[in-house]
Amino acid sequence: SQKIEQNSEALNIQEGKTATLTCNYTNYSPAYLQWYRQDPGRGPVFLLLIRENEKEKRKERLKVTFDTTLKQSLFHITASQPADSATYLCALVGGNKLVFGAGTILRVKS
Amino acid sequence: EPEVTQTPSHQVTQMGQEVILRCVPISNHLYFYWYRQILGQKVEFLVSFYNNEISEKSEIFDDQFSVERPDGSNFTLKIRSTKLEDSAMYFCASSALGGFLMNTEAFFGQGTRLTVV
Numbered sequence: 001s002q003k004i005e006q007n008s009e010a011l012n013i014q015e016g017k018t019a020t021l022t023c024n025y026t027n028y029s030p031a032y033l034q035w036y037r038q039d040p041g042r043g044p045v046f047l048l049l050i051r052e053n054e055k056e057k058r059k060e061r062l063k064v065t066f067d068t069t070l071k072q073s074l075f076h077i078t079a080s081q082p083a084d085s086a087t088y089l090c091a092l093v094g095g096n097k098l099v100f101g102a103g104t105i106l107r108v109k110s
Numbered sequence: 111e112p113e114v115t116q117t118p119s120h121q122v123t124q125m126g127q128e129v130i131l132r133c134v135p136i137s138n139h140l141y142f143y144w145y146r147q148i149l150g151q152k153v154e155f156l157v158s159f160y161n162n163e164i165s166e167k168s169e170i171f172d173d174q175f176s177v178e179r180p181d182g183s184n185f186t187l188k189i190r191s192t193k194l195e196d197s198a199m200y201f202c203a204s205s206a207l208g209g210f211l212m213n214t215e216a217f218f219g220q221g222t223r224l225t226v227v
Contacts, residue, residue: 032213043114043218051213061158089153093227096166097143098216102152 002027002094004101006090013080015110021075023090023101033066033073036089038103044089048075112136116202116219123192123226131187131222133202142185143203143216144177152219153201159185194225199223 005024012021023033032051036044050057050066050073057064063076077084087103115134123129135142144156157167159177163167176188185204189196215226 020178034215036130041199041221041223043203046215046217049213049215073146096141096158096160097155099155100153 001095001098004028004090004092004099006088006101007104008102010105010107012107012109014083015108017080019077019080019084019106019108021088021090021104021106023073023075025071025090025092028071028092028094029068032090032093033064034098035062035064035073035075035093036090036100038089039088044091044100047088077106080106082108082110084108114202114204114217114219116200116222118222119220119222121225123224125194125226126191129189129192129224131189131200131202131224133185133219134149134183135185135202135204136206137183138219139204139206139217141165141205142177142179144187145201145203146198147201147221148198156187156200160168189218189224192224194226197223197224197226 003026007022034049035037035047037047048059050064052068054092061078065074085108087105089103090101091098117132145153147153155168157177158165158182160186174190178186199221201221202219205214205216
């Protein structure tokens with residue numbers, strides 16, 4: 001069956017450090033992968049999309065990599081800030097829908 | 111900036127009652143979705159809707175659920191006879207021309223928290 005796995009444990013890091021979040025998938029062959037941010041009690045907010053022929057994509061302090069051989073995406077936040085604390089969701093297209101991973105909670109401490 | 115709006119933000123209902131959750135997608139979007147999130151769990155797909163018909167639905171979306179686009183702006187989710195396990199946050203989303211097949215992101219509303227008592 002298709003699975004999307006993200007770090008189940010929260011990631012706690014110090015302000016200014018780089019946060020790295022992992023998304024692994026099985027039984028998918030996605031043409032692209034998306035990352036969303038979700039704050040408590042709020043809807044997911046789109047951050048980045050990376051296509052299968054792109055190894056890396058950047059947007060301001062965010063960087064995403066996509067390795068279709070390893071079936072893995074890494075999401076990096078550089079120079080992290082307390083305001084980056086949230087749950088980060090990996091999402092893949094399956095049919096006519098986005099399928100989300102369970103998300104990884106990021107806590108950035110000042 | 112355009113946004114997806116959902117009403118109400120919170121609804122409390124008695125078990126067995128019907129509820130209608132309302133959404134106004136972004137105006138030039140053609141693909142619409144409902145997701146739900148039970149407290150502490152992942153965001154789960156319920157249904158996708160395009161060209162006035164359901165394009166895909168999950169196992170969760172049984173006969174108790176229905177969706178409708180009654181006019182040019184609203185998109186509704188109806189639960190006919192609510193159960194305790196329907197308590198969750200329900201998110202509406204929309205995406206532009208081509209939907210996900212065109213590498214398009216989804217725009218989510220802020221959600222309706224449904225509490226069934």
